[in-house]
Amino acid sequence: MQDAKKVQLPLQTVSLVLGFMVWVILSSLMPYIKEDIELTSSQLAWVTAVPVLIGSVMRIPYGYWTNRHGARRLFMISFALLLAPVFWVSRADSFGDLIVGGAFLGIGGAVFSVGVTSLPKYYPKERHGFVNGIYGIGNLGTAISAFGAPALASSIGWSRTVMLYSVALVLLAGCNFLLGDRKETPVRTPIMEQIKAVSRSEKLWFLCLFYFLTFGSFVAFTVYLPNFLVSHFDLDKVDAGMRTAGFIALATAMRPIGGWLGDRYNPFKILMLVFAGLTAAAILLSFSPSIALYTVGCLTVALCAGTGNGTIFKLVPLYFTKQAGIANGMISAMGGLGGFFPPLLLTAIYGLTGQYSIGFMALAQIALASFVLVNWMFFQDKLTLSAHVLENTIEAILITDTNGVITSVNPAFTAITGYSADEAVGRKPSILKSGKQDKGFYDEMWRSLREKGYWQGEIWNRRKNGEIYLEWLSVTAIRNEAEEVKNYAGMFSDIGSNRRTVEG
Known part of the structure; x- marks a missing residue:
């Protein structure tokens, strides 16, 4: 044969x-x-x-x-x-x-x-x-x-x-x-x-x-x-x-x-x-x-x-x-x-x-x-x-314009936050704020984005149902060929649930 x-x-x-x-x-x-x-x-x-x-x-x-x-x-x-x-x-x-x-x-x-x-x-x-x-x-x-x-x-x-x-x-x-x-x-x-x-x-x-x-x-x-x-x-x-x-x-x-x-x-x-x-x-x-x-x-x-x-x-x-x-x-x-x-x-x-x-x-x-x-x-x-x-990654992704308005999210974003694409697009990421970070935290984030083009770290956010969770967030400035910032891309995952699993 x-x-x-x-x-x-x-x-x-x-x-x-x-x-x-x-x-x-x-x-x-x-x-x-x-x-x-x-x-x-x-x-x-x-x-x-x-x-x-x-x-x-x-x-x-x-x-x-x-x-x-x-x-x-x-x-x-x-x-x-x-x-x-x-x-x-x-x-x-x-x-x-x-x-x-x-x-x-x-x-x-x-x-x-x-x-x-x-x-x-x-x-x-x-x-x-x-x-x-x-x-x-x-x-x-x-x-x-x-x-x-x-x-x-x-x-x-x-x-x-x-x-x-x-x-x-x-x-x-x-x-x-x-x-x-x-x-x-x-x-x-x-x-x-x-x-x-x-x-x-x-x-x-x-x-x-x-x-x-x-x-x-x-x-x-x-x-x-x-x-x-x-x-x-x-x-x-x-x-x-x-x-x-x-x-x-x-x-x-x-x-x-x-x-x-x-x-x-x-x-x-x-x-x-x-x-x-x-x-x-x-x-x-x-x-x-x-x-x-x-x-x-x-x-x-x-x-x-x-x-x-x-x-x-x-x-x-x-x-x-x-x-x-x-x-x-x-x-x-x-x-x-x-x-x-x-x-x-x-x-x-x-x-x-x-x-x-x-x-x-x-x-x-x-x-x-x-x-x-x-x-x-x-x-x-x-x-x-x-x-x-974008559709199949397990990390949540959201894209915003230069004014901070959400233009796109992936299915993992919905799975973690509870907000559907229709509910999130057109609004600002502040819908996820937990209130546990002060103004200085966010000022430092924007300073890093302006100077380095990225920021990453731990942040507490709030789901649609009100539950507060800990996530690891990376934010990157997306530039065009003229080096002008056109969008911001945020990628995050729920590390609080992972820690609870390890501790348990």
């Missing part, structure tokens, strides 16, 4: 490599296919985009089915089903044939949801980012097709090249049958119940946007580059394929690094750098630079997109422990859709204006908006943590 678990990461990663190889057959071989099948620029864009669309949408049920039936069955069935569209595409002689075959090739992209849902079951949370990053190396399948398929097609023709994929599909289906985990823990929550549970979270939609941008950039450039480099820079087909493969290889290599960085450091800070880099790269590309600067821009996109792809899935199990399958499916589906729309948009923009600049500027704006949202989530996360500490 333990051996079966150990083999799942390499087995599922290799399975994803093959799935992605099949997913991008059409875009990888398009320079050859369009020589035999006459296609308009619009038809060409649709042929390469349809597998991306179907593969993206199918990721949602694939995440759910993986939880119910396990990765072994999903990979086996998927590879068996892909044999039919591979054969169909190899015999295609029209735009309609390519669309029909391409729709079913989308299964190759949908299998991405299998591993990101299955593999975290075998590892502790602190390794989820790195594990999903290793699995994401399966993106290398697109590089293998982008580089290898054109090289083969130049020797044996594109039709025979497509048919060779069926051999790999049969082999990997057999490997999953023999080595896949037959006892993977199932999750049987109904799909609509899971969708409703996760869709209410704003964090899900932010992660969807981020992955729409990072994985979408990766897929869109993978689909768009081979044909663009040939038509725009007059490169030969094999050279264009090698450059596209280089883009894919860099993005793929950065994925586990992004996952590792997400495990080791704050993932929000990593994403800030990712979206800042994507913004700069997209602005550079929008100026239609020379091939040298264009290469710099594309490689920066690969660097940032790959890092972001690995980091984002570190956040999923942190927010969606019980609905990880459906959350992974929805987020990865949005990533795939991010690869569907840009090539169509770029084609439409090029048809209207004769250039791609507007499309790249749109990418820069979305990346900049994502940068702003990540910053907001980062500080929101810190505020949420602070709120949880």
